[in-house]
Amino acid sequence: MAKEPRPSASDRLGKPPVLAPGHTTSSVTDQISAVILRGTPRWWYFAFGFSFLLVLLLLQSLTKLFLEGTGIWGLNIPVGWGFAIINFVWWIGIGHAGTLISAILLLLRQEWRTSINRFAEAMTLFAVACAGLYPLIHVGRPWLAYWLLPYPNTMGMWPQFRSPLIWDVFAVSTYATVSLMFWYIGLIPDLATMRDRVENRWSKMVYGALAMGWRGSAHHWHNYETAYLLLAGLATPLVVSVHSVVSFDFAVGQTPGWHATIFPPYFVAGAIFAGFAMVLTLAIPLRAIFNLQDFITLRHIQNMGKVMLATGLIVAYGYMIEIFMAFYSGNQYEEFMILNRITGPYRNFWWALILCNILAPQMIWIKKVRVTPALMWIVAMFVNVGMWLERFVIVVTSLHRDFLPSSWGMYAGTKWDWATFIGTIGLFLSLLFLFVRFLPMISIFEMRTIVPKSDSEEASA
């Protein structure tokens, strides 16, 4: 990492700073670790309790699912995939912002990423956990889901490697592993800080064990930097590859509405779009609650908004190309599929999608919106919903009226579909609340590196 933090050009140009003025290395450490050391605020119990109730709902719906089968969901023939796959893609997409922020922005030396990367990575991890659940439970016989893994067995069977679902297994499991490693390694110096600061003996032991004997020696720092950079390098292609592979689930299929070469880039852009929306959705309330406005400044919010706007436009381009290709290709099935999306029984979903994903983000062009966290939060919520709708439109409206009109059908999620979805949101929130309670949600040591040297010196002098 940069040992000599220098004021960036944008600071000199009068943009909002990435760190509020007046901070010293110790004030940064104090303020971030105080969130954990202060003790548990009362609201946390309520918030975590509520999220945990949703986890129980998830457990209930999974129990029901395992006892009775996927028939408790709204699936049918022709719509063989529904909420499970929609939610899988939605969660996986959300995860992408974390990796992008941690890896690509790190390699690009974007300092502003420093205050948001930790919880963006945590968000990635939790989102992948939620996403990873779905492929396992959506199969008809979940107790045999491990057959998708290549392992030596007495049946002498490998998975069928031509299937994109197998590629998914590799993509998602790699992604989960790398994200976990990246996040954990990034945590080690801060875990050591926490070990040194907590009073409670048990906490000290836990943080101590997790810190793996970190003493902050030059040797440690050297190894750390190397490992972190290598992992960043490893994670970078994943930003592109994971969602590309996920998009192959559809693009390799021949269903009109799935079978499109634009899918990989369009899915990747969509994922980043969705991921930044989710980071904003979380960051804006968190900075208000924990008084972290100094660290997560308007600069961050603006920058994230701009990324969202850019990727949102790519997504819009994707939609337009889909429509264009349907007519330009002269393929009547594609043509019908697009018309059916726009005017068919699910047209409301499509139009809501356009509102959420194309129209709403255009507000970000306005500076007033960009610097008003509440407005940005609303835009981000639109995008969260919009990206879910996008997956609904892709999965359901493509399948429900495909080639043979005799087999057309309709699909609607049942209460168990919703319970499972809401349950995973609960799981996500529960993990997040545990995270903000027990781990420094902003990287302390990285924040220290961006404290302007002079300020730091003055303060210590």
Next chain:
Amino acid sequence: MSADPTSRAEEPNGMTTDKGSRDAAVAADLVPRPERLDLAAVRERLDSAEGPEFWRTLEEVTGSEGFEEMLHREFPRQAAVWPAEGVDRRRFLQLAGASMALGGLTGCTIQPPESIVPYVDQPEQLVPGRPLFFASALTRGGLATGVLVESHMGRPTKIEGNPDHPASLGASDAIAQATILQLYDPDRSRVLRQLGRIRSWNAFLDDNRSGLQALAGLGEARIRILTETVTSPSTTAMIRRLLAAYPAARWHQYEPTGRHAARAGARAAFGEAVDTRYDLSKAEVVVALDADFLADGPGSLRHARDFMARRRVRHGTESMSRYYAVECVPTASASVADHRLALTPARLGRFAVALAAAVGVPGLSSPADLDERTRAFAEAVATDLREHRGAAVVIPGEQAAPDIHVLAHAINAALGAQGETALVTDPVEAEPIDQVASIGELARDMAAGEVDVLLVLGGNPVYDAPADLGFPEAMLKVSRKIRLGLYEDETSRYCEWHVPMAHELESWGDARSWDGTITLQQPLLEPLYDGKTATELLSVFLPEAGEVTQRQSVEDHWRAELGETGFETAWRRALHDGFLAGTALTARTVPLRAGAAREASTALLAAPTDTIELALRPDPTLLDGRWANNGWLQECPKPLTKLTWDNAALVAPALAERLGLATEDVARVTVGERSVEVPVWVLPGHPDGSVTLHLGHGRTFGGRVAQGVGVDVYPLFTSDAPRGASGVSIEPTGRTHRLASTQMHSNIEPETEQAEKRHLVRVGTLGEFREDPEFAHHKGHALPDVSLYPEYEYEGHAWGLAVDLSACTGCNACVVACQSENNIPVVGREQVLNGREMHWIRIDRYYQGDLDDPKVHHQPVMCMHCEQAPCEVVCPVAATVHSSEGLNDMVYNRCVGTRYCSNNCPYKVRRFNFLKYTDHETPVLKMMRNPDVTVRTRGVMEKCTYCVQRINHARIDAKREDRRIRDGEVVTACQQACPTGAIVFGDINDPESRVTKWKEEPLNYGLLDELNTRPCTTYLAKVKNPNPALEEA
């Protein structure tokens, strides 16, 4: 956690009928509710002599309905109908606790030893693993169809047509296929009961013999025997002996939707009871007057075969017969008609008069008030008929008015069809009587107290007797009522004694088929529940004889009939063949009664055409309601509507618009004082101005599948109007009822448009074919056969299938045959509403053209076994793979259930076990299953296998004889059942096989061939032969 088997009642139907107090009373009793115990009644019953000596609970002593219900519900239903909402929390915890406790307990039990013992004396021909086929017969409306029953180690599992039998020629229909489920139906009556209590056969004998003795003077016993239509010579002989022994006894016959019109029509036209059967192998022009002659009614299997034989257009055979359908209710047959005219019953009468007049039936003149289209149609048809004298035939429908039958006979006579295409013979039935009058007479006599003993042999008059007769109330006046029935149904509840009836597959018997051929029934197994046949029961009442066994009663009859010399040989031959050869009735020449046509025409012209009319029809799969407890038939999508598990009021789009009704609105249909509330189904092609209701639904008692499904419309079925009425009013009730159709109704418009654009069903006329035999290819966008990937190479066989769309009527025989062959479960109404029906072969219905008068096309769709199968590449676990013979194999054991294959299948032929649909628990259903086909469990994908088990059977035979599998040796279940022979399966590597020949035809095309999936199932385009005179109009 299992679904509560009785939970069908969970969805109250919401529709009531006012059939009078009788059903209301019964229905109210069916609602389970805690009853207050009347202790005084208990004491009284215990004191009285008839009270049971041992009793289990107080409820039993009082004979309360609650206890009865409990007894009936003891056995789990065969069609697991999953409740939408599952069980509540409390119940779940109870069950979970109980199953944990029980699971723990059973875990400690040492399983009782079961021995598998080989035969000491191996029965002849019985090789484990190889089925045997026995010839037998199934009857419908008394008429027999010869069948071959497949038997695995003594268990009948599948029914096929008997290729030698004239009424089958190897074909069968949906109901015949579903008979096997009826045999094993766990709801069938299992015990003999007296007033609900289980009694023994000996107790029955004692009670009834002494009861008869007690009647004043045996000869005076006013016994009434009520049967369904009887053609069986041995049963008839037995009944006649009984009638002779009791001079005061009478015999009544009744079936609600029998051949009343045909009988009355024949009597009116010829002055005597004769039957007319049609020989379509000679017919060049066929006119059906409200007749579903290819899919329903006597001889339909034979009609289908003969008719289609003249319509196979091939390279080199470029001629075909012409078929005009004029009908009140859209039928399956009419979907292959060259011209169709939909008219209300009254207008159809006028059309018949116009046609008869135009053909030249003397003394008739065309009615003046015909609309232009009908008149032009009648004239064109008449011209065509006249041009084909001797090779033309008019077929009146079973449900058409008797006057229509008279005119049809008159037209046939005028065309010289009698003796050529329309064969008039002596009646097939033993006693062709007016059955509606017969049951009316019985009801009147019972009400007047003039009946001592009533024997109800089969049938279900309490449910299906004409509503105006008050039959159930009249029955209460009879002191001794004995019922022989397959099910304990509505009628059993009104009878003192209920005797379980032996199923046809458990019985010895005989019956005549539609052409009079004596067809024999032989039992495939001992009666499962100690059932009795009609002859066995009747013999009880014969004063002189002891009990007669089933076999004796039939064999002795024929021994007497055929003579002792050579009887054994002849009898064995007949049993082997399934029928007595050469017993068909010969055609006679019967002159038409003078003035008959004029009388009929006067009557037809008198019918008012300015009111809304009602057409009452037997349900296409449940008939008059007797098949209501059969899950296969309930779930079999009705031709055209594709409705399952419900009946509906069918109306034309125009009428629905005028009345402000839409599909699924519940409407009140009123005729005079009587009304029913039925959900509406808007059916394109239905005649404007009439409403069609199907009988057979809304059963209140008689099996867990039957009860509460659909609406009972018998309240509108009266003895003076058994086929419908005029002056009907239909009004919305404001309620709606979801109807479970397998082809979504709301899609009709985009569906029709897209089906046309996508060239799914390719249709041409004979003219087009002559001009350009390749017309079907020019309609599609087939790709050149190029691929980057290497081809599969098939060194041995390569299986393929072809379907001739010209021949498919959409009759559903293949659907149920496949269900039976491949152990396909029934899923229930809820699941069909969810789009989860499991049929491996479905019949797609497409409309073409005008909403009010569209052309209808049927297209059977099963797995295409694509050469480049989209499903194979996407399965992550290699559960669906390409075989070395071109099959797309499904490996159930390997399937984890991602459903990706189904998503990627452009034909959507894959079916998924979303829940545990197969009933793994009910023991009797285990006997029914085909042992060669895996029973699938929850979470597994399944689909058509081309009956791979049959291929393997043939392969084993061929290998043993060191030869290739011959063409025609493997016959798929759908192909075997098909009455018209529309399906051909075989080896496409064999240049001489039938399927190869079909695929070489210019009409051959692949469904969605532009996707380059290269399906092994292909279609022969539909060819029609329209009349140029009508085309221009």
